[in-house]
Amino acid sequence: MTATRLKSDYAALVDLETRYGSDRRFTAEERADLASRYEALTRVLADGRYADPSSEVASVVAGKAEFDRRVDTAVSARRLSRTEGSRLKADYAALIQVEAGYLRDGQITAREREDLDSRLDALDARVGDVGYGSGTPVQTPRSRLDAVLRSLPYSGLSAAAQTQLRIEHGDLDRLAAAYERLAPSADDRTYLERRVGELETRAKVRR
Structure with missing residues (x-):
């Protein structure tokens, strides 16, 4: 499945980056390799599919277990009521049926993929744990990374150190x-949170 394959490929890339950075530095070759791999996977993410047609199979159903886990977490934290949680799970199950209908001819068109992505984004917004929607902003990794960039001019870091931080x-x-x-798995999220936290510390981000 496209989503499952993407997740697996990103996990492998994260592991590779960890190995490259084990000595707390990256060579020019390692940096170029990582940039190339990230660009390739980002392109797949933007296109919604891999270049090879063998990967064009259901992706919404692959994310059901993780979506249910996120909903359960939100209910436990009282960000959602049990009724809202149940409705979200039912709506996700309905979206799986929509995707199954799109796949009856064996392939999802670009327009159908756009529809599925739009519906998934709407469900994510209702869960409220990825920074969508109104109300109190959720401090997502990307919003924290934005703060890192804003803090750089006032960090006191040398130009070389700021350049390295921008690359990371x-x-x-x-x-x-x-x-x-x-x-992403819990380990994936922990890894990202740790890396973002390290950048915040080095950039002297004020919270």
């Missing part, structure tokens, strides 16, 4: 963008 920021911003559309 770009990698994490692409990863955060992908995670907003996928169903």
Whole structure:
């Protein structure tokens, strides 16, 4: 499934980045390799599909377990009522049926994929844990990364240090963008939160 494959490929890329950065530095070759891999996966994310047609199978159903977990977490934290949680799960199940209908001819068109993505975004907004909607803003990784960039001119870091931080920021911003559309595991989220926190500390972000 496209979403499952994307998640797996991003997890492998995160592991690779961790190995490259184990000595707390990246060579030019390692940086170029990571940038190329991130660009390729970002392109898949933007297109909604891999270039090979073998990956064009259901993706909404692949995210059901993670979506249900997010809803249960929101209900436990009392951000959602049990009734709202049940309705969200039912609406997600209905969207799975919509996708199944689109797949009857074996392939989802660009317009159908856009429709599915739009509906998924609306469901995400109702869960309220990815920074959509109104009310009190959710501090998502990407909003925190934006704050890192705003803080850089006042961080006191050298020009070289700021350049290095901007490079790392770009990698994490692409990863955060992908995670907003996928169903990252708890380990994935912990890794991203840790890396963003490290950048905040180095950039002297004021909360």
